[in-house]
Amino acid sequence: MSEIPFKNPGWAGNVGEYDLTEEQVRGIDFVGVRPLEGGHAAGSATYPYMLEDKHPEAPLFEGPYEVRFQKILTRYPTKRAALLPALNLAQEIRGHISPQTMDRVGELLELSPAYVRGVATFYTMYNKRPVGRHLVQVCTNISCNLCGGQEVLDAFLEHTNTEVGETSADGTFTVIEAECLAGCGFPTCVQINSRYFENVTLEEVPKIVAHLRESGPATESLEGEE
Amino acid sequence: MGYPYSHPSEVPILSKHFGDPEARTLDGWRARGGYEALEKALNMSPEEVVDTVKESGLRGRGGAGFPTGLKWSFMPKTKDKPHYLLCNADESEPGTFKDRELMRWVPHQLIEGCLIGAYAMGAEHVYIYCRGEFFEATQVLAKAVEDAYEAGIIGEDILGSGKKIDLTVHAGAGAYICGEETGLMNSLEGDRGEPRVKPPFPAAVGAFGMPTTINNVETLCAIPHIVANGGEWYRQWGSEKSPGTKLFCVSGHVKRPGNYELPLGFPLKDLIFDVCGGMIEDRALKAVIPGGSSVPLLSAEEAEGCSLCYEGVVEAGSMLGCASVIVMDETTDIVRQVTRMASFYAHESCGQCTPCREGTAWVTTILKRIEDGRGTEDDLDTLVEVTDQMTGTTICVLSDSVAAPVQSSIKKFRDEYLALIRRGERVGAA
Ligand SMILES: Cc1cc2nc3c(=O)[nH]c(=O)nc-3n(C[C@H](O)[C@H](O)[C@H](O)COP(=O)(O)O)c2cc1C
Ligand code: SF4
Ligand code: FES
Numbered sequence: 001m002s003e004i005p006f007k008n009p010g011w012a013g014n015v016g017e018y019d020l021t022e023e024q025v026r027g028i029d030f031v032g033v034r035p036l037e038g039g040h041a042a043g044s045a046t047y048p049y050m051l052e053d054k055h056p057e058a059p060l061f062e063g064p065y066e067v068r069f070q071k072i073l074t075r076y077p078t079k080r081a082a083l084l085p086a087l088n089l090a091q092e093i094r095g096h097i098s099p100q101t102m103d104r105v106g107e108l109l110e111l112s113p114a115y116v117r118g119v120a121t122f123y124t125m126y127n128k129r130p131v132g133r134h135l136v137q138v139c140t141n142i143s144c145n146l147c148g149g150q151e152v153l154d155a156f157l158e159h160t161n162t163e164v165g166e167t168s169a170d171g172t173f174t175v176i177e178a179e180c181l182a183g184c185g186f187p188t189c190v191q192i193n194s195r196y197f198e199n200v201t202l203e204e205v206p207k208i209v210a211h212l213r214e215s216g217p218a219t220e221s222l223e224g225e226e
Numbered sequence: 227m228g229y230p231y232s233h234p235s236e237v238p239i240l241s242k243h244f245g246d247p248e249a250r251t252l253d254g255w256r257a258r259g260g261y262e263a264l265e266k267a268l269n270m271s272p273e274e275v276v277d278t279v280k281e282s283g284l285r286g287r288g289g290a291g292f293p294t295g296l297k298w299s300f301m302p303k304t305k306d307k308p309h310y311l312l313c314n315a316d317e318s319e320p321g322t323f324k325d326r327e328l329m330r331w332v333p334h335q336l337i338e339g340c341l342i343g344a345y346a347m348g349a350e351h352v353y354i355y356c357r358g359e360f361f362e363a364t365q366v367l368a369k370a371v372e373d374a375y376e377a378g379i380i381g382e383d384i385l386g387s388g389k390k391i392d393l394t395v396h397a398g399a400g401a402y403i404c405g406e407e408t409g410l411m412n413s414l415e416g417d418r419g420e421p422r423v424k425p426p427f428p429a430a431v432g433a434f435g436m437p438t439t440i441n442n443v444e445t446l447c448a449i450p451h452i453v454a455n456g457g458e459w460y461r462q463w464g465s466e467k468s469p470g471t472k473l474f475c476v477s478g479h480v481k482r483p484g485n486y487e488l489p490l491g492f493p494l495k496d497l498i499f500d501v502c503g504g505m506i507e508d509r510a511l512k513a514v515i516p517g518g519s520s521v522p523l524l525s526a527e528e529a530e531g532c533s534l535c536y537e538g539v540v541e542a543g544s545m546l547g548c549a550s551v552i553v554m555d556e557t558t559d560i561v562r563q564v565t566r567m568a569s570f571y572a573h574e575s576c577g578q579c580t581p582c583r584e585g586t587a588w589v590t591t592i593l594k595r596i597e598d599g600r601g602t603e604d605d606l607d608t609l610v611e612v613t614d615q616m617t618g619t620t621i622c623v624l625s626d627s628v629a630a631p632v633q634s635s636i637k638k639f640r641d642e643y644l645a646l647i648r649r650g651e652r653v654g655a656a
Contacts, residue, residue, distance in 0.1 A: 075394045076416075077308070077434050083416035084399055088358070109416075122418040122576075125358045125400035141320045142519050143477035143552055145566055179402065179570055180320035180519075181359055184477040184550070185484045194361035 054095030056130060060104055061086075065093060069108075079109050087120060096127035132167045132174035134212045136160070137191040140177050143184035148202065152188040153177055155205040172213060231482045233501045237463060237471045240447045241487040244331045250366060252373040255334035261379060263450035267342045268387040270453075275346035279449065281457025283469035288314055288405075288442030289518070289548045291468075291536045300429035301347040302437050310433045311349040312414070312440040313340055315356040315363075316398060316405040320519035320570060321550030324473040324485050325443035329356070329363040332447070333370035337393065339446030341384065342453055344391045347439055352393040355410050358400045368395050402574035406622045407440045409576065420576045421622035442548075444473060464490035468535035468546075478553035479506045494524075494532040494542075498553055509555040513638070517547025519567045520627035522634035523560075544634075559653050560639045561646055564631050565593040571628045582625035585616040589628055601647045606636055 061069040072085045086105050091097055097120055099113075106116040120126050127135075138153040153175070157163065160173040167174045183189035186198035190208075197208065232238070243249030249258055267275050280295030301309060313336070317325040329336060340352045356364045371393055374380045380393050396414060403409045404419035411433045413419035432438020448470065452460050461469045468490040474497060477483050481503035488497070494514065498504070505511060514529040515521060522544040524532060532542035539546040554563070572586035592609055595601050613629035620626075636643060645651040 075396075078415065080416035081414060081434075084413065085397070088397060088399065111416075119416065119418055123358075123399035123401050125398075140566065141570055142515075142563055142567055143321050145563065146478045146552070146554060146558065179573065180318060180322075182317045182323045182326050182357070184321050184323045184552075185475060186323075187477065187483075191359060196362065 054093065056094050056096065056098070058093050060090055060093060060101065061108070065089060080111060083109055083111065083116065083119060084123075087126060091126060096130045098128075130167070133172050134174075134192055136173060136175045136212075137178035137181070138175065139179070139181045139183070139187075139189045139191075141180040141184075143180070144187040144189055147187035149188045151202055152190065152200055152205060155202050156190075156209070159206050159209040173209075231484050231486075233486060235492070235496070235501055236487050237489055238487050239451050239471050240328065240332070240335065240444065241473060241485060244327060244485070246331070249332055250330075250334075250370070252334065252370070252377060255332070259454075260334050260450075261338055261385070263454040264338050264341055264379070265385055267345055267453050268385060268389065272346045272348060275342060275453060278453055278457050279346070282452045282460035283457070283467075284445065284448055284452060284460065285468065285536065286442055287444035287448075287472065287548060289319065289520075291546065294441065294445055297429075297439060297441075298343070298347055300427070301349075301439055302429070303348070305348060308351065308434075308436050309347055309349040310436055310438040311340060311344045311347060311352045312407075312410065312433060312438060313352065313354040313443060313446055314405060314407065314410060314440055315354050315360070315443045316410060317360075317443070318357055318402045318405050319548055319550060320567070321475060321477055321515065321552045322518050322548045323475050323477070323550075324548070326360055326363050327485055328443050328447050328473075329360070330366045333367045334374070335447050335450060336367070336443055337370060337374055337380070339449035340393060341380065341391055342449050343439070343441065343446055344393075345389060349439070350391060352391065353414060353433070354393070354395045355404070355414060356395060356397050357404075358398040360397075364395060364397055371395055401576075402570075403576045403622075403624060406624065409622070410440065411438065418576070420578050421624075423621055444548075465535050465537070467537050472534075472549050474534065475548075475550045476502050476553065477550070479509065479555040479558070480504065480553050481506055488534070491533050491535040491538060494529050494534050494551070497534065497551065498529075502553075505553070505555050509557060511553070512556050512558050513554045513560065515544075515552040515554075515631070516542075516549070517545050518550035519552070519570065520623075520630055521545040521547045522630045523638060525638045528638075544630075557653075560635050560642050561593070561597055561652075564635045565590070565597050567631045568593050568628060571624060575624060579620035579625060581616045581619045585612055585625060586628055588612055589616075589632060593632075596643065596647060599646065599650050601643075603644070603647060605647070606640070606643055609633075610636060 068089060072082045076082055087097060090101050090105055094101060102116040102120050103113045106113050136156055138156055140149040140153055156175045160168050160175055162168050162173060162175055165176050181189045181191055183196055183198050188200045190197045190200045248254035276295055276298045284294045285291040286294055315325055344352050382390050384391055398404050398413060401419045404413040406421045408422035409419040414433055428438045428440060464470050470490060471487050472490050474486050474488055480498060486501055511526045513523045513525055515523050516539050524542055524544050528542050532539060536546050568590045572590040575582045575586045577583045589609060589612055592605050596605055609632055613632050616625045617629050642653050
């Protein structure tokens with residue numbers, strides 16, 4: 001692949017819509033006064049890495065993704081350093097990192113399959129298996145747990161009818177337990193795809209689950225088929 | 227101002243513009259005096275900048291509290307190799323949530339601090355290593371970086387000075403251990419985030435084998451203010467050994483949790499009962515973890531007279547760490563919470579050192595047994611013994627971090643363990 005010169009070695013990805021309004025940053029559906037009133041969400045859905053529309057078989061790094069991949073390579077003094085950003089990009093495209101994906105990324109970066117596997121399995125954010133359209137990560141670490149994190153996790157499991165780490169039958173949800181998400185002052189902190197939901201209380205869980213069930217491209221296409 | 231709440235005791239310097247979306251933009255930041263400190267620094271010699279930081283007495287906000295000016299002076303002055311500055315934005319110590327707020331409210335403040343630091347140490351490239359979960363903060367920061375490049379503040383010729391400094395935002399992929407400085411370097415280089423054996427120290431052999439300095443987000447955010455106003459100015463707050471202001475992240479059973487910027491040395495009691503509005507439902511205080519989950523718990527009595535500066539918290543029997551104050555009331559089941567903390571470390575151990583890999587797993591297993599009501603009194607001695615062997619024997623201090631909550635809770639709340647072991651009694655079970 002040819003070297004493409006780039007003006008700004010700032011961010012290796014394309015972060016999409018830049019001009020975030022307060023509402024977009026805070027989340028549109030759960031904007032609220034926090035924390036006592038609850039119902040507040042922070043996070044931006046425009047960051048592409050956890051888009052809801054993913055294709056496990058999609059080609060890697062073609063078209064705009066080729067440009068982004070090339071951009072990544074210009075950011076570091078060694079090719080190997082591009083491994084994590086490249087895997088991030090691959091997961092954005094395919095939704096999870098399969099052994100085939102690891103091999104392909106390794107080939108592009110001149111790294112052995114064993115090396116890539118060793119690295120990819122070290123990090124928890126790489127989904128080694130497909131996950132649901134909505135990946136729900138509930139923090140149950142100390143600060144959240146003091147304020148009911150475990151109960152919020154249990155409620156998510158109950159309302160999505162799944163066990164920890166299992167994907168719901170319709171492919172909509174995977175609920176997992178997360179370690180501290182750095183939102184400890186706003187318990188319980190829940191990360192859903194790329195967005196943080198803060199101050200999540202037990203009562204809000206059914207609302208959030210219903211909202212997620214209705215939203216997103218996969219549901220639309222499902223409804224179209226019916 | 228603090229965020230989401232503020233309090234008259236606060237001295238808002240770093241957090242002055244929290245909650246103000248305008249401050250996020252380049253124009254908004256400039257209108258608030260932004261990038262004037264960078265301009266000033268570029269007219270000083272690099273040594274003068276380092277000296278100003280030394281004078282201020284600023285200590286690293288990432289947990290260890292190492293003097294920042296001194297750390298910067300370790301970087302070699304020769305320019306035969308590239309130098310790097312890394313910003314540690316991997317914030318994942320349970321109880322800590324300040325760096326995310328700094329990045330998403332005042333991204334230009336961090337960029338300005340990074341550029342001044344890079345100039346002072348002759349670093350040609352800055353990497354800001356953000357934890358992977360911070361999609362929103364990373365995006366806000368990335369936008370600010372692009373704008374700063376566009377305006378000639380980062381890049382070939384920063385502010386027309388002829389200096390070239392590049393800056394890249396790098397996203398991690400979820401691993402607590404990448405917050406450890408050499409683990410972060412390995413991760414940045416595209417490897418597993420396993421900490422390295424020191425020496426060699428990063429100032430000699432760091433990222434990509436080159437001289438490297440690593441600083442926390444909050445540390446670098448303080449730099450523009452110190453350069454703009456001078457080292458002496460910064461010393462008007464705090465104590466001789468702990469100058470300046472600090473963001474305190476308060477979580478747990480208080481009425482108004484959040485980030486509050488206060489002078490170091492602020493009384494812990496006032497932080498909880500005045501600034502944070504007291505305990506939820508006015509229940510009694512049971513314990514406080516003053517510096518994130520890796521430091522010993524303080525009992526309510528120890529917390530009573532504790533002054534929140536580096537030396538004050540040590541005197542009270544713990545450590546300031548990153549000033550992540552976790553407050554627990556009388557309903558807290560200490561055994562359950564300590565078990566949760568131990569399982570965190572077992573999950574996050576990178577597995578290189580046997581005492582850590584095996585120790586974190588065994589400690590968690592024993593604690594879970596006690597929690598299930600199948601523990602014995604001997605288990606408490608075993609826990610102390612195992613955690614003793616995990617202290618000071620490993621590559622990094624993650625292993626030592628487990629000893630802190632386990633040993634301090636057994637020492638200070640032995641009754642709770644015994645009640646559970648002997649009679650199956652559980653405190654705080656609703
Ligand atoms: C297990 C472990 C995790 C750490 N996590 C972080 C972190 O998330 N953020 C951080 O700034 N420092 C963290 N540190 C401290 C860093 O190693 C390092 O001391 C710090 O980034 C130096 O910056 P400072 O001098 O500005 O404090 C961690 C240390 C250890 C041992
Ligand atoms: S102490 Fe634990 S986390 Fe640190 S290097 Fe050793 S095994 Fe890894
Ligand atoms: S403990 Fe839940 S976000 Fe930190």
